[in-house]
Amino acid sequence: MNSKASPPEGKSSARDAAYWRVNLIVIGVLLFVWFVVSYCCSIFFVEQLNEYKIGQIPLGFWFGHQGSIIIYVVLILIYAVGMDLLDRKFGLQSGSES
Amino acid sequence: MENFSAWLATEGWTWLFVVASFGVYLYIGLRSRVDETKDFYIAGQGIPAIANGAATAADWMSAASFLSMAGLISFLGADGSKYLLGWTGGYVLLALLLAPYLRKYGKFTVPDFVGDRYYSNSARSLAAVCAIFVSLTYVIGQMKGVGIVFARYLHIADWQGVVVGMVIVAVFAVVGGMKGITWTQVVQYGILILAYVVPAIFIANIITGNPVPQIALTTSDAVSRLDAIHKDLGFAAYSQSFSYKDNTAPLAPLSGHNMFNMFAITFALMVGTAGLPHVIVRFYTTPNVRAARYSAFWAILFIALLYTTAPAVAVFARLNLIDSLHNKPIAEAKKLDWFTRWETAGQIKFVDKPTPKPDGKTLPPDGIITIAPGDVFINGPKTAPNLNSRNELYVDKDMMVLANPEIAKLSPIVIGLVVAGGLAAALSTAAALLLVISSSIAHDLYVNLIDPKAPEKKRIAIGRIVILFAIIVAGYFGINPPGYVAEVVAFAFGLAAASFFPVILLGIFDKRMNREGAITGMLVGSLVTAGYIVLEKFIKVDMQGMLGGYYVSSEGIGTIGCFLNIFAALIVSRLTPPPPKEVQDFVEYVRRPSTD
Numbered sequence: 172m173n174s175k176a177s178p179p180e181g182k183s184s185a186r187d188a189a190y191w192r193v194n195l196i197v198i199g200v201l202l203f204v205w206f207v208v209s210y211c212c213s214i215f216f217v218e219q220l221n222e223y224k225i226g227q228i229p230l231g232f233w234f235g236h237q238g239s240i241i242i243y244v245v246l247i248l249i250y251a252v253g254m255d256l257l258d259r260k261f262g263l264q265s266g267s268e269s
Numbered sequence: 270m271e272n273f274s275a276w277l278a279t280e281g282w283t284w285l286f287v288v289a290s291f292g293v294y295l296y297i298g299l300r301s302r303v304d305e306t307k308d309f310y311i312a313g314q315g316i317p318a319i320a321n322g323a324a325t326a327a328d329w330m331s332a333a334s335f336l337s338m339a340g341l342i343s344f345l346g347a348d349g350s351k352y353l354l355g356w357t358g359g360y361v362l363l364a365l366l367l368a369p370y371l372r373k374y375g376k377f378t379v380p381d382f383v384g385d386r387y388y389s390n391s392a393r394s395l396a397a398v399c400a401i402f403v404s405l406t407y408v409i410g411q412m413k414g415v416g417i418v419f420a421r422y423l424h425i426a427d428w429q430g431v432v433v434g435m436v437i438v439a440v441f442a443v444v445g446g447m448k449g450i451t452w453t454q455v456v457q458y459g460i461l462i463l464a465y466v467v468p469a470i471f472i473a474n475i476i477t478g479n480p481v482p483q484i485a486l487t488t489s490d491a492v493s494r495l496d497a498i499h500k501d502l503g504f505a506a507y508s509q510s511f512s513y514k515d516n517t518a519p520l521a522p523l524s525g526h527n528m529f530n531m532f533a534i535t536f537a538l539m540v541g542t543a544g545l546p547h548v549i550v551r552f553y554t555t556p557n558v559r560a561a562r563y564s565a566f567w568a569i570l571f572i573a574l575l576y577t578t579a580p581a582v583a584v585f586a587r588l589n590l591i592d593s594l595h596n597k598p599i600a601e602a603k604k605l606d607w608f609t610r611w612e613t614a615g616q617i618k619f620v621d622k623p624t625p626k627p628d629g630k631t632l633p634p635d636g637i638i639t640i641a642p643g644d645v646f647i648n649g650p651k652t653a654p655n656l657n658s659r660n661e662l663y664v665d666k667d668m669m670v671l672a673n674p675e676i677a678k679l680s681p682i683v684i685g686l687v688v689a690g691g692l693a694a695a696l697s698t699a700a701a702l703l704l705v706i707s708s709s710i711a712h713d714l715y716v717n718l719i720d721p722k723a724p725e726k727k728r729i730a731i732g733r734i735v736i737l738f739a740i741i742v743a744g745y746f747g748i749n750p751p752g753y754v755a756e757v758v759a760f761a762f763g764l765a766a767a768s769f770f771p772v773i774l775l776g777i778f779d780k781r782m783n784r785e786g787a788i789t790g791m792l793v794g795s796l797v798t799a800g801y802i803v804l805e806k807f808i809k810v811d812m813q814g815m816l817g818g819y820y821v822s823s824e825g826i827g828t829i830g831c832f833l834n835i836f837a838a839l840i841v842s843r844l845t846p847p848p849p850k851e852v853q854d855f856v857e858y859v860r861r862p863s864t865d
Binding site for chain 2: 187209217229232236241255258264
């Protein structure tokens with residue numbers, strides 16, 4: 172695994188392609204959640220969700236005014252940490268220059 | 270006399286906060302002197318993730334976020350979600366789709382990337398012109414905000430306030446470039462968030478007994494109380510979405526959007542946010558790709574702190590306003606210090622209307638304030654009263670955040686802090702915009718097209734001269750704002766959504782995308798968007814009448830422009846030759862986070 176010392180051209184491009192595929196899956200999953208909370212929960216089905224309550228306010232209203240924003244913060248944190256692990260796994264860390 | 274000493278206390282504290290904060294900005298600016306273009310444009314790529322996150326937050330949250338947003342939400346109720354989500358959700362797109370790759374690319378500007386990726390100086394110049402246009406329209410609003418705050422609180426003329434603001438920005442931007450701007454933005458974030466959250470904590474505690482605004486909003490009965498009051502007064506419930514349906518929204522023209530338009534507007538604002546050059550360029554300044562990702566996290570966290578407080582402030586402000594004024598005799602209202610102050614400033618206005626009786630006759634005006642659905646005036650506060658509505662109190666939505674601490678009778682110290690916060694929000698955004706204008710003109714247009722062999726010293730000198738010139742232009746428009754500023758902001762977001770965002774996205778994620786596709790896409794996207802906005806907002810064509818159920822508001826047309834751009838680019842790129850081998854390697858390089 173730890174063969175970081177400049178692999179031959181063919182190998183490194185296979186590694187890059189694999190890294191990119193996983194990267195696209197991570198982005199896809201996180202953006203799916205982003206779409207669901209921003210649009211499904213806060214706009215398309217807001218009236219249905221308002222039938223339920225979180226704390227003392229309607230659930231759809233909560234998504235539109237609080238919930239989605241909190242979820243954005245969590246999504247970006249998951250992305251940053253997840254990509255960190257992925258970089259390490261593929262030996263593509265960007266650290267060290269600072 | 271008691272009033273006078275209270276006024277003096279407010280003014281004294283305000284001056285203290287403003288002078289102290291300006292002193293700090295100047296000190297940082299002078300300390301961050303730079304001599305190289307890399308430092309001047311991207312702060313030598315040496316900004317740690319958390320500092321860059323704070324700077325991004327200050328950079329993004331403008332005078333409008335700080336001063337106007339909570340007031341706007343307070344009138345829109347549930348439908349205000351389009352602004353709350355539209356101005357935060359874009360960070361998810363930015364963090365996942367653009368920031369890490371643009372940092373890896375590692376040059377100075379957004380037009381740089383467009384020019385290199387699409388091997389075309391025309392694409393680069395087109396991007397530079399768009400960046401200048403978008404940033405210039407934006408910066409005018411900031412300068413105007415500085416003038417308003419100064420005039421309202423420090424009793425000096427608007428223009429004097431703008432000039433003071435210009436001098437401060439000039440010092441830290443011209444001397445310190447991006448480095449000076451970044452470190453002042455970090456301090457400005459601290460001041461603006463403190464100024465926003467502290468009064469919110471006091472007010473939350475007064476109204477709900479819980480000092481954390483976010484928790485108070487969710488777990489207290491404030492929203493249900495407001496819903497009940499709204500129904501009593503004939504409004505739709507505050508927490509009800511699409512309140513335009515029964516025409517009882519407090520701010521009818523702005524909330525009259527159906528589900529499709531809510532989607533289009535929210536999406537356009539998100540994509541527009543992710544495509545604004547002054548926001549994107551902040552991610553060029555981190556030490557590496559990893560730091561760019563984490564700084565996006567810090568940025569959204571710092572922004573969310575304000576954006577989750579704002580809806581709570583909005584609810585409390587609406588409760589406070591109705592509580593202190595509805596059904597009160599005007600003579601009593603005039604005894605309130607803040608009422609007379611904002612009335613003098615034209616931000617609040619009472620019109621006594623005759624009261625209808627069940628038998629069809631009317632009672633004469635009674636001198637008691639009634640808050641009800643409908644517009645107080647036929648067309649704004651300078652026109653005749655609208656007798657079809659019983660609403661008698663006009664309140665400018667821009668005064669809510671500034672007036673809220675006074676309405677809640679908070680200490681003068683807090684009010685002084687709020688003023689310093691509003692100025693910090695405006696100045697930090699203005700500085701970032703001015704730097705984009707400077708880099709587009711000096712770096713992308715002048716050095717790149719006219720004088721590519723210019724030595725380092727000359728490049729940085731030109732950067733400084735252009736930024737100074739941009740400050741003077743922005744200041745001039747801040748003092749004499751063109752009447753169409755609000756319309757032009759729709760333009761800025763629409764263009765960012767329909768040109769920058771898709772072109773960068775495709776440049777990273779579609780290796781086959783070529784020059785022909787990108788230029789066609791940019792032209793199609795921006796022409797459709799700009800054309801539609803010009804037709805609706807400037808030529809005043811009745812789009813709603815023409816399109817009926819298919820109507821898209823000008824604020825949301827960027828969504829259509831964005832999709833058309835992507836669509837056109839994909840088709841044209843597949844019909845024309847693929848990009849050269851070096852460019853495909855360049856895409857590979859940008860996708861790889863490591864430096865090799």
